[in-house]
Amino acid sequence: MRKFPSGFMIGWSQAGFQSEMGLPGSEDPNSDWFAWVHDEENIATGRVSGDLPENGPAYWFNFRSFHENAKKMGMNVVRLGIEWSRLFPNDPGISSSDDHVSALEKLDRSVNAAALHHYREILADLKHMGFHVILNLYHWTMPLWLHDPISVRKGRIAGPAIGWLDSFAVKQFAFFCVFSAKALDDLVDEYSTMNEPNVVYSSAYASPGWPPGYLSFDLSKRARENMIKAHAAAYDMLKSVTSKPVGIIYANASFTPLRKEDERAVGLAETAERWSFLDPLVGLSELQAGEEVSRRLDWIGVNYYSRTMVRLQGDAYRSVPGYGYACERDSISLDGRPTSDVGWEFYPDGLRDVLQKYWARYRVPLYVTENGIADDGDYIRPYYLVSHISSTLEAAESGVDVRGYLHWSLADNYEWSSGFRPRFGLLRVDYSNKSLNWTPSALVLMEIAGAGGIPSELEHLNSIPPTHQLRRG
């Protein structure tokens, strides 16, 4: 049996927008994403699925059932978030001239007290049941008053409510963070400022299905810089009110070279897609403006699902279709590996690779903060689960300080523009009655959590799932 390192935690991650809504009274119509997925033009042109988040798993009211199932499964850590738009459905009126004190006064006057109270109930229940709580402060949604994505999509890229395109969002975010920490710190063990800022600044300005659905490398760059600054500003503000660790959660591919001669492409890709955002935050590089953002990372959350196969093209790197995230869904990759319901290749070695590279570069504590698979039938997930936990343990055995594995996710939820079709849950949600049902994978995880490691009778699941039974392309 392969044992966990001492103190290693097992749990799950989830996001407010994806899981909270689902029963009358749970709706939050005040976020950019809510507007985006309801927009008629987006629906008609297939940019979004047409599924609506208000038909979701209803964590807002059913949180106790979630927690009990997680407990029964042996989990002891959770990373979840609070929705900015729930606490501040209306513009609190902070202006650029406001200082710390006046901004917090405005937030105090403007906060939705009932929502804040409800979040405290949720967190208190978790603490009461013994969970280690990681509170994440931004998971892709902004209040509409700060970001009107339909207007931006239609070409208005200046003026108010343009989200991360406006440097004013930096300050807004930092104030929101400090306000939240003051209100919830007694129920929190660690903070994350943001989940996957890299997905936001890349998808949002390159993919039609993401708010604001805009194609522009320039705008993407602008958003990226504002997000780096926003993390640093939030870090500083948080440190003024709490002594708890503050980290960030980042989305990762493991980059693998197509051929020997493409090895250089791996470094290029890592720098472009990973280090360039994070290096400034630890002082390994500077932002162009020379602004000071370094030494602002107490820990890093590693989200990992698959790899990206890369090759060199001249001096640049290119992603190679047919591997990693660039596969057909429910298919077999060019490397003979199954792909998920969203077309992501089964590639567990990449998780170890990413953890080792983070550790080698930054030497800060790590969590696996997301890892999971869209697998309607729960066919591949038992293999995925065991193989990726095993890959995490291999990293730990090689000296990496990785402190927990948080699966994405405990239950099925609303997968952004793809709606409810992709099912990532260990618990299968019956959306008609919101019941939580156990997949075989949930039983597998319970065995692992209970044993404090991977029992040898389950080691055989640490392998590539047989492909002869699966769909080909």
Add this chain to the structure above:
Amino acid sequence: MRKFPSGFMIGWSQAGFQSEMGLPGSEDPNSDWFAWVHDEENIATGRVSGDLPENGPAYWFNFRSFHENAKKMGMNVVRLGIEWSRLFPNDPGISSSDDHVSALEKLDRSVNAAALHHYREILADLKHMGFHVILNLYHWTMPLWLHDPISVRKGRIAGPAIGWLDSFAVKQFAFFCVFSAKALDDLVDEYSTMNEPNVVYSSAYASPGWPPGYLSFDLSKRARENMIKAHAAAYDMLKSVTSKPVGIIYANASFTPLRKEDERAVGLAETAERWSFLDPLVGLSELQAGEEVSRRLDWIGVNYYSRTMVRLQGDAYRSVPGYGYACERDSISLDGRPTSDVGWEFYPDGLRDVLQKYWARYRVPLYVTENGIADDGDYIRPYYLVSHISSTLEAAESGVDVRGYLHWSLADNYEWSSGFRPRFGLLRVDYSNKSLNWTPSALVLMEIAGAGGIPSELEHLNSIPPTHQLRRG
């Protein structure tokens, strides 16, 4: 939660030839099937896989590990067999003039005492662990001295060693049964004379891959009659030495009509393939010869895997390809249902149908004595398991006296002419080191056995597995 009826048992079935061999010293080279699967001509022409049973799961020596895993899984019943060829590797010399007493004397002199002792050890271990033991006395293998399948395949269909083609086998079998019961009765709870005689007399004389690989309806009929008589003779002999129930285990399809107008084909098929063999044994019909074979069934074992779709053709019924047992493997049936690694359609309703029809006709206690799926990845098996146990419980709820569900099988084993490729085990066998590894389905079964029914959190697995991820034809 759907509860088991009171006293309902959960367990597994297995066969000696398929599971015993696997480590040095465990070989039994004295059976017809052993000769058949080793025959060079059979291998070269693809009649058999070329896999060899001596590389199997090694139950002969590892039986304790099997039993412990079954116990841990919550099982409490087993149906297993003893190998005629192990106890009597050589012809004991019984002649047609031998009576009961002289025959048993010859068997006593001729039995392989070490093998008998070993079987007692196995059964004692089971009883010691609290298992209800159903001993099956014939599971398709005969000693070579009674059946030389290669000679028969080459055209010698008269003379000695022609197996069930010779009415002398009837007597031989009855003596073997009574000998075994005398030697093992203290370790046995119930007896079955034979497993699936219908597969033997149909496949053997109609399919090239089965010993003796002979195509002849006449010979099939002759074998069939001898097997009916053999059951009756064995029943009588057994009753002279034991008071325990004696049943038979039969292979079943649920017959479903292609269209409304084919409903009559269902009855035709059931009569031809099921009732015609069993009716004489309960006195509902007579053998041509008028021989008395009736009132010889204390219970019936129902083996069920899938259905047969039938249609009328003139006054006869025909099987319709693309459904039930007649599908392509790892595929989707014409009814949109997954098929297994051996091409059998997922059709759980048929199990309830078959149980109800047995009960309506014979009113004797029933067991599900085989039910399972060849599923290398364990993708479909969790659904298969829950759906078929559920179907069994539906039969019980409708009044059928069904007393247990015995899965085929606890562990992967040697699938006759198909070799090791089809994997039917809840435990995955690593043939390189004979280790037994838990599939997710094994965890599912443990939950069910532990709960004494199907917990509502697992009820969602009582459904057709999603097909969009699976291979199409």
Add this chain to the structure above:
Amino acid sequence: MRKFPSGFMIGWSQAGFQSEMGLPGSEDPNSDWFAWVHDEENIATGRVSGDLPENGPAYWFNFRSFHENAKKMGMNVVRLGIEWSRLFPNDPGISSSDDHVSALEKLDRSVNAAALHHYREILADLKHMGFHVILNLYHWTMPLWLHDPISVRKGRIAGPAIGWLDSFAVKQFAFFCVFSAKALDDLVDEYSTMNEPNVVYSSAYASPGWPPGYLSFDLSKRARENMIKAHAAAYDMLKSVTSKPVGIIYANASFTPLRKEDERAVGLAETAERWSFLDPLVGLSELQAGEEVSRRLDWIGVNYYSRTMVRLQGDAYRSVPGYGYACERDSISLDGRPTSDVGWEFYPDGLRDVLQKYWARYRVPLYVTENGIADDGDYIRPYYLVSHISSTLEAAESGVDVRGYLHWSLADNYEWSSGFRPRFGLLRVDYSNKSLNWTPSALVLMEIAGAGGIPSELEHLNSIPPTHQLRRG
């Protein structure tokens, strides 16, 4: 044998941008589409294929080889276009105050005389070989000075060079048409103002892969109105210099109802996607502005590839995926029909349906101006060809005045944002040496053209191609 109606013509259609380029000196870098498919951001984000039109089939220099092959195949009609950006690479400086005379003077001064001369050579060769020539004046490309698609994509939707979003384009187009007709009328038999304006105004403002890649129903509507007016203005201008028929070419689906109760959805779809654009041009309805555009259609060109399955949703209609244009590529539709390399379902009956509906509504002469299939292996095309010609003949037999069948296309060409992957040619282009190679379908067409109908020995190809050999989704 099924005979053609008297005078019925057989030929092909092609577009300048898709076929002309391909050898040094043939490039036309001055169109919006050229800029669009070369844009780095479009390529990097997968909006366009990365294939470049300057590697195309090289009709610009090899037109004689195209013509000879068409002749050999028995063709006698062609529809092709001239590229606005070739004749007017620079802004001729027409202002809104210019009248007819001054505008033509500016065009005369500004035209690329060498390009005009080359087009005359091409057309003269066609006329010399006896082809009936239909000249189309707009096939989706505009000069860059009139439409800068990258700027528009980045949000500039006012000011100069915004293409059809600017009503000034109406006048520019009309002047371009009359200039072209004056210069080429002796070599032309009929005119089409535009090819598939409906694809332009819908795809351009709804699909990310089309210039300007903009999502806005408002902008789509604006473009649509300007195109209706542009046709009418061009019609009037053309009539001032030529007596030849002036028509328009329109893209069509045949709309079929999913269930009986969806029949009303068919009418809704036809009105929204077909009649609403064309009705004003024949006086069956009016533009909102009350502007006079009616009685401007001498003939209609019908482009047809597949159907759209529709169903009712409330009072609206919706397209149903899995049928018609909404299938997976190289697959089988939900109706059991093959789909093409671009995912379009084989549905020949729809062509007859569309022709009959046009005839019933407008009573003007019709041509099938596009019909063909992306079929790399030429597997399905023989069936497609025979079935759709047959469907055309059925329309003719029912009284429709359809005068010819023009296949898309004679040779493989550049399929817009999809690049060279989809191969629509009867002749397979070897892009490495620009050779034109005969597919089996080309031989089939030669037989048909030579026989003046479909010989009975080829009638068997008027059927759904067998699907058991083809890929399933």
Add this chain to the structure above:
Amino acid sequence: MRKFPSGFMIGWSQAGFQSEMGLPGSEDPNSDWFAWVHDEENIATGRVSGDLPENGPAYWFNFRSFHENAKKMGMNVVRLGIEWSRLFPNDPGISSSDDHVSALEKLDRSVNAAALHHYREILADLKHMGFHVILNLYHWTMPLWLHDPISVRKGRIAGPAIGWLDSFAVKQFAFFCVFSAKALDDLVDEYSTMNEPNVVYSSAYASPGWPPGYLSFDLSKRARENMIKAHAAAYDMLKSVTSKPVGIIYANASFTPLRKEDERAVGLAETAERWSFLDPLVGLSELQAGEEVSRRLDWIGVNYYSRTMVRLQGDAYRSVPGYGYACERDSISLDGRPTSDVGWEFYPDGLRDVLQKYWARYRVPLYVTENGIADDGDYIRPYYLVSHISSTLEAAESGVDVRGYLHWSLADNYEWSSGFRPRFGLLRVDYSNKSLNWTPSALVLMEIAGAGGIPSELEHLNSIPPTHQLRRG
């Protein structure tokens, strides 16, 4: 363009049993194969398809239509056979003591004169139209009086009517040959004694679907030796009455090694499956009995469809599944090549290989006497046709004396135990009305025959057909 060598002929091959029957009056119920495919047990157990040859293409009455279509396609050679069972439905009573003269007298008395006359009509029509006629005297069917396959299948392998198992068949065959030659010699250009004796002696005694459906290597060997002797005896007899060349037609795989180290397996396979039968006939080796059979081959007919991938296993060779003849049907081979409706891999290089090896070993004139593909949709056949003719021409260019290419077959026909499902015809037979319909491939062949070679515009079909559109396993 790739030209034919001077005098090179193009045509087709066909067999009496597969093509003759099909309209009332055309039945021949007196052959072993007729009995075999009508046998109820064979049908019920799936050994044969259940399709019946009397529903076939009806060449017996429609031969003129066959000939006209072939002529139109540019063919000028045919290989066809006469049915022994038609000429001699009853045992002529030849005994082992009969000499040449008395045997022929008995045959004269016993022949079905009407059938003989009808064969003369067919052959005369062919000669009249200018075809070069190769008459084949045995294509797998024997009169029932000489071979009762059902009895043999049931185990009677001695006594009368056991076919090639009886050495008496040697003499019977030789007398039948000389009789036929005397009666038809004026209408024949060349003779073949037998078609594919190797398929008969291997399949018949190894495959369940072939008469007599017997598994025995010993019997196979006995049949093989009798067939060698039968050829030699027939050769001698024929030479006594005709000066025309007498050859044999043999079934071939091209053997290719799986890995470098398997090259030795190629030679082993060629010797076992090809040279060992033919070497004695040219004097390169002797039969065990030392009987004189050498110098009995004036030419060889090469039948070729696909390859066999081989590997070494110890000192023996083994066929490797997933390649060549051992593929799944309508699939892609492990080498990425399409497979046919009967699962044979597209592998044209093998035809050149086989021709070159024959020439190197025997230096006698060669014909390609069979080559074609079961391809219901005619998707792959255009590629197959061009690629294999091209491969033939490559052999010719390298010095091989190959004199013609005879496609299997002009029209669809009855494919033995597989029935009508596999369609090998250039002409698609509509069995409901017996009409002959042209596939695209027929047009391709007409182009090639007309051009006297492969026109460069069709050279692109000399390639592996694209597989992305085709079914995968």
